[in-house]
Amino acid sequence: MHPAKKSIADHxxxxxxxxxxGLSPVFFLPxxxxxxxxxxxxxxxxxxxxxxxxxxxxxxxxxxxxxTWNTNAQAFGVLALAAILSxxxxxxxxxxxxxxxxxxxxxxxxxxxxxxGSTFLDEKSKSTLRWLLYAVVSLTGLIAIYQFFGLSRIAGxxxxxxLAYLSDPLWTPVGTSVGLMTxxxxxxxxxxxxxxxxxxxxxxTHMIAAIVMTIAALGGLILTAYQAIPLLVSGMLPYWAAWxxxxxxxxxxxxxxxxxxxxxxxSAFTAGRPTILxxxxxxxxxxxxxxxxxxxxxxxxxxxGLAALTFAFxxxxxxxxxxxxxxxxxxALLALIFLPPSFPxxxxxxxxxxxxxxxxxxxRTIPKKPVLLYGVGIAVFIAxxxxxxGLYRVYGxxxxxxxxxxxxxxxxxxxxxxxxxxxxTFNPTSPRFHISYSQTNLALANALAGTASSSAAPEQVKxxxxxxxxxxxxxxxxxxxxxxxxxxxxxxxxxIAAVYQELTGVAQGADQWTVAAYQQAMQLDPTxxxxxxxxxxxxxxxxxxxxxxxxxxxxxxxxxxYANAYxxxxxxxxxxxxxxxxxxxxxxxIKYVTPGSDGATQGQNELDALRELLTEKEKAILxxxxxxxxxxxxxxxxxxxxxxxxxxxxx
Numbered sequence: 001m002h003p004a005k006k007s008i009a010d011h012x013x014x015x016x017x018x019x020x021x022g023l024s025p026v027f028f029l030p031x032x033x034x035x036x037x038x039x040x041x042x043x044x045x046x047x048x049x050x051x052x053x054x055x056x057x058x059x060x061x062x063x064x065x066x067x068t069w070n071t072n073a074q075a076f077g078v079l080a081l082a083a084i085l086s087x088x089x090x091x092x093x094x095x096x097x098x099x100x101x102x103x104x105x106x107x108x109x110x111x112x113x114x115x116x117g118s119t120f121l122d123e124k125s126k127s128t129l130r131w132l133l134y135a136v137v138s139l140t141g142l143i144a145i146y147q148f149f150g151l152s153r154i155a156g157x158x159x160x161x162x163l164a165y166l167s168d169p170l171w172t173p174v175g176t177s178v179g180l181m182t183x184x185x186x187x188x189x190x191x192x193x194x195x196x197x198x199x200x201x202x203x204x205t206h207m208i209a210a211i212v213m214t215i216a217a218l219g220g221l222i223l224t225a226y227q228a229i230p231l232l233v234s235g236m237l238p239y240w241a242a243w244x245x246x247x248x249x250x251x252x253x254x255x256x257x258x259x260x261x262x263x264x265x266x267s268a269f270t271a272g273r274p275t276i277l278x279x280x281x282x283x284x285x286x287x288x289x290x291x292x293x294x295x296x297x298x299x300x301x302x303x304x305g306l307a308a309l310t311f312a313f314x315x316x317x318x319x320x321x322x323x324x325x326x327x328x329x330x331x332a333l334l335a336l337i338f339l340p341p342s343f344p345x346x347x348x349x350x351x352x353x354x355x356x357x358x359x360x361x362x363x364r365t366i367p368k369k370p371v372l373l374y375g376v377g378i379a380v381f382i383a384x385x386x387x388x389x390g391l392y393r394v395y396g397x398x399x400x401x402x403x404x405x406x407x408x409x410x411x412x413x414x415x416x417x418x419x420x421x422x423x424x425t426f427n428p429t430s431p432r433f434h435i436s437y438s439q440t441n442l443a444l445a446n447a448l449a450g451t452a453s454s455s456a457a458p459e460q461v462k463x464x465x466x467x468x469x470x471x472x473x474x475x476x477x478x479x480x481x482x483x484x485x486x487x488x489x490x491x492x493x494x495x496i497a498a499v500y501q502e503l504t505g506v507a508q509g510a511d512q513w514t515v516a517a518y519q520q521a522m523q524l525d526p527t528x529x530x531x532x533x534x535x536x537x538x539x540x541x542x543x544x545x546x547x548x549x550x551x552x553x554x555x556x557x558x559x560x561x562y563a564n565a566y567x568x569x570x571x572x573x574x575x576x577x578x579x580x581x582x583x584x585x586x587x588x589x590i591k592y593v594t595p596g597s598d599g600a601t602q603g604q605n606e607l608d609a610l611r612e613l614l615t616e617k618e619k620a621i622l623x624x625x626x627x628x629x630x631x632x633x634x635x636x637x638x639x640x641x642x643x644x645x646x647x648x649x650x651x
Contacts, residue, residue, distance in 0.1 A: 006122075009057045009061070010120055013055070013117070013120035014125040015125075016050050016051060016120075017047065017117050017120055017125075017354075018128055020044070020046070021047070021113075021129060021133075021347075021351045022351075023132075024044065024348070025133075025136050025137060025140060025173070025174055025344055025347075026136055026139060026174070027039060027040055027043050028175065031399055032395075032398040032399060032401070033398065035175070036174070036344070040101075040343060041101055042391070044109050045105065047117075048109045048117070051113065051117045051120070052380065052384060053380065053381075055116045055119070056376065056377060060373045068118035069115070071315035072353045073114045073115050075308070075312035076111040077115070078307075078308040078311055078312075079107045079110075079308040079312060080107040081308070082107075082301045082302075082305040083103060083106075085258050086104070086258040086259050086261055086262065086300065086301045086304075086305065087104040089254065089258045090254060090255065090260060090261045090302075091261030091263060091264065092261060092263075092486055092488055092489075093261075093429060093431070093485055093486055095427065095430070096263040096429065096431075096486075097261050097262040097264075099394055100262040100263050101341075102262055102300070102341060102343065102346075103262035106343070113354070114350065114354060117354065129354075129355055130190075133187065133351065133352070134191055134210070134213050135213065137184060137213075137348075138213035138214075138216035138217045138220075139216070140173065140180055140184070141184060141216040142220065143171075143172060144172060144224045145216070145219050145220055147168070147169050147171050148169055148223040169227065170228060175344055176340075176344075177224050177227070177228035177232070178232065179342035180224050181221055182335040183345055184218070184221035185335065186345070187328070187348075188218055188221070189325075190352075191210050191213055191217065193323070194207075194324075195210045195211055195214065196324075234281060235282055235285065237287045237291045239291050239292075241273070241274050242290050244272060245268055245271075245272035245274075246299050248268075249268045249272055249299055256302055256303055257302045257303055258301065258302045258305075259301040259302035260299060261300060262301070265287070265289060265299055266286060266288045266489060267488040267489055267490070267524065268300075270490045270524050270525035271524060271526075273525065273528070277527075278529060278562075279561070289341050291340060292338055293339075293341040294306070294309065294336070294337055313337075316332065316333050316349075316353075317333060332345075332349045336349075393427055394426070396422075396427075397422075397423045397424075397426035397430065397433065400419045400420070400423035401419065401436070403419040404416040404419035404420045404440075407419060408440075413444055416440055417437075420433060420436055429485060430485070431489060431491070431492050434478045434479070434485065435478075435491065438474075438476070438477075438482065438495060438499055439475070439495070441471045441472070441478065442471070442472065442475040444471050445469075445472045448464050448471065472507060476496075476499060479496040482495060483496055488524060490525045493518075493521035496517045497514055497521060500513040500514040501534075501537075501541075504538075504541050511542050514538045515542075518531060518534055522535065527558055528558070529556075529558040529562050529565060530555075532551045532552070532554045532555035533564060533565055536548040536552045536555070536568060536572075539551065540571075540572065545575055545576050548568075549573070552568050552569040552572065561592045562592070563589045563591075564589070566585045566586065566589035566592070567603065569585040570582045570583070570586035570610075573585060579610055579613040579614055579618070580614060580622065583607060583610040583618075584622060586603055587607055590604060590607065
């Protein structure tokens with residue numbers, strides 16, 4: 001701090017940072033689709049906006065510019081620069097990239113928090129913030145213990161509407177088990193250091209408090225790790241796969257330097273997904289984050305982002321620190337390198353850097369010229385006002401979308417429909433909103449068509465059909481808007497394909513558009529056998545059995561134990577009277593389902609029926625099988641055909 005009496009701005013600034021930073025690990029709001037990271041991100045942005053305003057006020061009234069300049073500020077400054085360059089040069093959707101937990105908005109805010117926010121913290125406020133963090137982290141440990149023993153279920157809290165998430169034994173206000181484990185592991189060395197230090201000083205009260213907090217944090221860490229690590233090992237993206245995905249994305253020269261964009265990791269995953277992942281138990285999983293912060297940053301921000309992150313890692317452990325602080329930083333470094341990225345964990349690490357970091361506080365004297373001071377003040381006010389308005393629009397959209405999801409759970413289509421319209425009005429750039437809105441329009445059209453068919457009044461039937469037609473057209477328009485907003489995102493193409501497929505037999509040309517959409521999806525996700533299965537189903541609906549068989553065989557080539565691919569192939573062969581091939585295919589399907597399951601029984605019954613259609617020679621060819629098991633149910637392809645007159649031609 002500049003050696004002067006603390007002003008009102010200083011007091012407000014310090015308490016703003018203490019409260020917002022200290023409470024950030026447990027801050028969440030069950031009002032949006034994402035309860036956790038989005039709301040923690042909003043808290044960060046709001047606190048930084050307040051900090052900027054107070055810093056400007058203090059600078060104008062004191063005549064001094066004060067900021068913290070150390071390796072931590074430099075490291076996050078470089079990360080922010082890499083994120084901004086990637087935003088401008090690589091991100092398909094800049095709004096989504098800005099509000100991404102690891103987007104440009106986050107890193108710029110963290111940089112400003114270190115640069116400007118640190119100047120509001122003197123030793124007393126740092127101590128207050130430190131102990132508040134200790135208390136909050138220990139609270140997360142107590143919650144983890146509480147959840148582990150199912151006390152929320154015993155108390156009946158999880159049965160209360162809106163509190164269903166409490167039924168999860170791994171629920172934590174941090175948001176993820178990885179985040180909880182990281183913040184606990186990073187904080188525990190500091191708490192142990194406090195115990196040792198307070199014992200030396202004879203401060204028994206503080207020592208006992210630190211002991212209790214350590215036990216709570218350690219207990220939460222152990223119980224969470226006991227439950228979460230097996231799930232993490234089986235469910236996370238393997239490091240070798242993340243490495244191959246990174247190398248594949250770096251084959252593009254622009255992506256080598258600035259990455260694929262903060263919001264676009266999923267696109268990189270689908271484009272570079274190794275085929276061998278299809279043999280894993282989690283083969284159908286898609287990942288929007290990397291295996292670790294290193295892989296994630298290198299993929300979304302390229303070599304520039306990786307260099308900036310390396311600089312940040314070096315700065316993390318650079319300098320002479322007490323053993324507890326050094327142990328905490330090494331733990332943080334290991335978590336960032338080896339665990340999936342966690343925004344709350346990164347935020348806590350930055351806050352601890354502010355509290356325990358050593359750096360120079362720079363002072364610059366500025367002339368007290370009214371024109372200059374008022375000009376700077378007005379410029380900052382306009383910038384902050386614009387940012388606040390943008391936050392209002394973005395977060396208002398998220399709140400509306402959250403209400404729509406709650407309404408859909410209650411099967412209230414009207415409320416969901418109106419809430420989705422409001423979400424799109426507030427933020428028309430989010431493909432998620434357009435995808436959901438297209439699906440809602442289609443569901444309402446289907447519901448209306450069902451009631452219209454049984455209506456006795458011809459005028460009402462005509463009106464309902466017109467409304468259904470409008471809903472269908474709106475569903476298509478919204479699906480196409482989502483594609484335009486995120487053309488490399490596999491989800492938008494799957495959605496538009498599903499919309500067209502649902503309209504097969506109802507709207508002219510829907511079958512061709514379905515095929516075209518699935519073909520585009522396969523270009524973005526070439527090693528995904530499920531897309532081949534769906535495209536095959538589209539061909540079955542068109543009675544193009546040869547093409548369907550080609551897709552099912554291709555799916556089997558990508559995933560040799562794909563029971564449904566064999567089952568659907570058997571269906572196609574049966575339809576084309578290739579009974580031996582059908583029996584061979586369904587025999588293979590049975591190999592890959594759990595013995596004694598409904599799927600196994602279903603498959604065996606169909607195999608027995610097919611055997612009755614075979615010659616003795618064909619039966620002899622058929623009789624041979626190996627065994628392999630999976631829990632996948634058998635689902636036949638849809639044979640939906642045109643049974644009604646078209647509503648309207650598709651665009």
